[in-house]
Amino acid sequence: MARLLAKMWHILGSGAIGSIWASKLNSLNLDITLIFRDEERLGSFATTGNLVSVRSDQGLDQFQCLATTANKLTTPIQNLLVATKAFDAVSAITTLSNWLTAESTIVVMINGYGVQQELQTKFPHLIFTFASTTDGGYKTGEFETVWAGQGKTLVGSIKGTAKTPKEWEALPQIEATEDIDLILWRKLAINCCINPLTVKYNCRNGELLDIPGAMAEMSIIASEFEAISNATQKHLFDTPLLDQAKLVARTTQGNISSMLQDIRAGRRTEIRQITGALCDLAEQSGLAVPHNQSLLKLIIDLETNG
Ligand code: KPL
Numbered sequence: 001m002a003r004l005l006a007k008m009w010h011i012l013g014s015g016a017i018g019s020i021w022a023s024k025l026n027s028l029n030l031d032i033t034l035i036f037r038d039e040e041r042l043g044s045f046a047t048t049g050n051l052v053s054v055r056s057d058q059g060l061d062q063f064q065c066l067a068t069t070a071n072k073l074t075t076p077i078q079n080l081l082v083a084t085k086a087f088d089a090v091s092a093i094t095t096l097s098n099w100l101t102a103e104s105t106i107v108v109m110i111n112g113y114g115v116q117q118e119l120q121t122k123f124p125h126l127i128f129t130f131a132s133t134t135d136g137g138y139k140t141g142e143f144e145t146v147w148a149g150q151g152k153t154l155v156g157s158i159k160g161t162a163k164t165p166k167e168w169e170a171l172p173q174i175e176a177t178e179d180i181d182l183i184l185w186r187k188l189a190i191n192c193c194i195n196p197l198t199v200k201y202n203c204r205n206g207e208l209l210d211i212p213g214a215m216a217e218m219s220i221i222a223s224e225f226e227a228i229s230n231a232t233q234k235h236l237f238d239t240p241l242l243d244q245a246k247l248v249a250r251t252t253q254g255n256i257s258s259m260l261q262d263i264r265a266g267r268r269t270e271i272r273q274i275t276g277a278l279c280d281l282a283e284q285s286g287l288a289v290p291h292n293q294s295l296l297k298l299i300i301d302l303e304t305n306g
Contacts, residue, residue: 206253
């Protein structure tokens with residue numbers, strides 16, 4: 001009976017974060033429909049029997065989900081989790097825009113800084129909730145994920161109208177924040193300090209701490225970031241950014257950063273939405289961030305030329 005009344009959540013993006021969150025929402029007995037980008041992915045999901053697998057230190061969670069593509073939708077979407085790559089979010093939401101209304105609950109859980117504001121501007125009639133998570137994971141197959149680190153998720157709205165979905169409140173490690181903009185900015189700062197360097201030095205997050213050259217670069221990245229933060233009057237942390245970044249590198253020492261995972265898999269990275277976002281803001285403030293600029297260029301070159 002309870003299942004009949006269960007709320008339906010659609011999930012856009014079936015990477016590691018989308019799959020981990022499918023598992024979390026499934027644990028709340030919510031009905032889940034994955035929205036795939038094309039028929040090919042939909043067909044390949046069907047061959048698994050619509051099974052999503054998420055392995056964590058709690059064991060293997062395997063569950064069935066409904067699945068569709070945007071052009072097969074026939075009714076408005078009530079609840080949507082957007083867990084795409086940052087560079088895909090605007091176009092993915094555009095394909096669903098006929099089925100999203102001011103009544104839809106839309107939670108956007110993406111990396112980077114800037115796309116969130118772009119969504120708000122592009123779809124002024126929609127109410128977005130933004131989330132920043134430190135959950136860590138990686139894919140071991142098309143629909144198989146390892147949930148490597150149980151993180152914390154902060155949820156809030158930039159316009160002040162959205163709320164944490166009521167049913168999510170039953171999940172552990174979830175918190176509402178009054179200032180999600182600041183949380184996203186802080187996450188950007190950490191990602192600028194760690195992600196491109198893990199690609200440059202081809203190493204796990206924690207290994208950066210033992211490479212003097214990487215630490216020297218991290219210190220420059222952090223001071224350039226702090227200069228932009230001061231110029232844009234955003235309060236970063238109570239302690240220096242470099243210390244915070246070192247702390248995150250230590251606490252996630254075994255992780256292969258999302259950017260290095262993308263490079264190793266030959267995928268496009270989120271460098272434009274991470275370091276690129278900082279470089280854009282620097283330009284608007286009339287300030288230079290040469291070291292971050294050079295890393296932006298390096299990663300774009302690696303994406304293109306391998
Ligand atoms: O967010 C991350 C990422 O890999 O994108 C960090 C914090 C670097 C953890 O791996």
